Amino acid sequence: MDEFIKSEMKYPEEAIVKKIEGVVVLKISIDMKGNVIQSKVEKGIGHGCDEEAVRLVNRLKFESVKLRNVNAVFFKTININFRLKDIKPIVNIIKYNYVEDKNKSSAVKSNSYTIKIDLG
Numbered sequence: 001m002d003e004f005i006k007s008e009m010k011y012p013e014e015a016i017v018k019k020i021e022g023v024v025v026l027k028i029s030i031d032m033k034g035n036v037i038q039s040k041v042e043k044g045i046g047h048g049c050d051e052e053a054v055r056l057v058n059r060l061k062f063e064s065v066k067l068r069n070v071n072a073v074f075f076k077t078i079n080i081n082f083r084l085k086d087i088k089p090i091v092n093i094i095k096y097n098y099v100e101d102k103n104k105s106s107a108v109k110s111n112s113y114t115i116k117i118d119l120g
Helices: 002-008 013-017 049-058
Strands: 022-030 036-043 074-082
Touching (some): 036 049, 049 074
16 A cells, blocks of 8 residues: 555645645545545645545555445545655756857857756
């Protein structure tokens, strides 16, 4: 279950920008077939993380339970951890094209360039 959550989690953009980390606690209801039929946030951290946690647990599938042919609903509490160090860094690709101006004097030529880019 942890591997599924880690691989499927899409860290909300707002939470990344505001550097939000924490644990979302969810209470879920599971039917006899192992499907999540309801999920409720017990303790959230906001900024899109609560909605992402609900989306993840609604996709979970649990082992089906046989209980003497009685229709029963099982309850479980799940903690979803949101840590910025667990997400893959966002890579910004910057393309830089240089075209030499042939109208300028050829006396001044330089082959080294310094570019400073601040991404954060």
